[in-house]
C-alpha cells in the first residue's frame with residue numbers, strides 16, 4: 335500500500351494525506367524486471383521515467399559493478415512501498431547474492447558526509463567501494479541516502495551523486511526532504527513553490543502531481559512593485575507565467591529548496607500568510623486566514639566549501655516566523671519535513687524492510703541501521719529519537735567533515751564520532767563482523 339508515508343507524516347500534520355498513483359512509479363511499475371543502465375552524462379528527462387533504471391557514470395558502463403543487484407532490489411522495494419494495492423505485477427525476486435549481508439545496513443546523509451561544495455569528499459569514494467565489497471570481509475551491504483537537500487527530483491539527484499561518487503546509485507535508494515510533499519497533491523489546488531534555481535522547483539512540484547503551481551517570479555511578473563528591490567532577469571521574465579491573481583487564491587505554500595532571494599521571497603510569503611484565504615492583495619483582519627506553509631526540512635545551517643557553515647532553510651523558517659509575529663503580533667505555525675522528523679526515518683526503515691523481504695524472504699528490516707551524518711540537530715537527533723521507538727536499532731555516527739567540527743560537545747550526542755565517512759563505514763563493519771579475519 336502507498337500509505338506508509340501517510341501514516342508516518344500524520345505525526346507532523348493531523349489531517350490525512352491522500353495518495354494518488356505517481357506517474358513515475360506507474361510507468362516504472364509497468365516496465366519489465368530488467369535494469370537498464372543509463373549514462374549520467376547522456377540521461378534525458380524522458381529516460382528517467384521509463385525505469386527501473388540504474389544510473390552509471392560513463393567510465394563504469396562496461397565494468398562489472400557489485401552495487402548493481404543491491405541497488406536494483408532497493409529500487410524495487412521503494413516501488414513496492416509506493417505502489418497501490420491494486421497495482422499488480424510484483425517482480426520475481428532475484429536469487430540473493432551470497433556475499434550480501436542482511437543483518438545491517440547504512441544510511442548516509444549526503445552534504446558534509448559524502449559531498450561538500452558539489453565535490454566528493456576524499457574518503458567518500460573509498461567508502462562506497464568498501465561497502466560494495468572491497469573490504470576484508472568480502473561482503474557488500476545495503477545502503478540508502480537520506481538527505482534534506484532538495485530542489486531537484488530524486489532522479490536528478492541520483493544522476494549527480496552517481497557522477498560524484500563514481501558508483502551506480504538507484505533513485506530507489508533516495509529519500510529527499512521534499513519527498514513527502516508528493517503525498518499532498520490532492521489536498522491543495524493552487525500552490526506557491528519557493529526556492530531552488532530558476533524553474534527547477536516548479537518542475538519538481540509538477541512532477542509530483544501538483545496541478546497549479548505558481549512561483550514568486552509569476553507574482554513579480556504580474557505586479558512588479560510586489561518586491562521593490564528585486565527585478566526579474568530577462569530569463570526569469572521569460573520563464574515566469576503571467577496570470578490574473580485577482581481571480582486565484584493560493585491554497586498552500588511549499589518551500590521546496592533554499593531561497594535564492596530571501597527578501598523578495600519573504601515579502602511574498604508574508605503577503606500570503608497575512609491575506610484573506612490566500613488571495614493576494616488582501617489583508618486579513620484577524621491574521622488567521624492565510625494558507626499553511628510547509629518547509630522540506632529545518633536545517634538552520636549546512637556545510638559547503640566555505641570554511642564556516644552557511645545558513646539554510648531552517649533559518650528562513652525562523653525568520654518568517656519572527657517577522658510574522660513582528661507584523662501581526664501572532665504566532666505562526668509552520669510544518670517542516672525531512673530529518674529529524676521521525677517519519678523520514680520510518681520511511682527508511684520500511685524501505686529496508688521491503689529490501690530484506692525481496693532479497694531474503696525475511697519480512698523484517700536489518701537488525702541495525704547505521705546512520706552517518708554531520709549535523710547533530712537533524713541527523714543525530716533524528717536517529718537517536720527514532721531508535722527509542724523502533725524495533726530496529728538505529729545507531730548514530732557523527733563525522734567531522736561537515737557542520738560538526740569537533741570544537742564543542744554536540745547538544746545531541748552521537749553513539750560514535752568518526753573522522754570521516756570511510757572511518758564510519760569501517761567502524762560499522764567491525765562492530766558487526768568483528769576483527770578482520
Ligand SMILES: [Mg+2]
Pocket residue numbers: 443444445446447637707708709736
Ligand atoms: Mg549534512
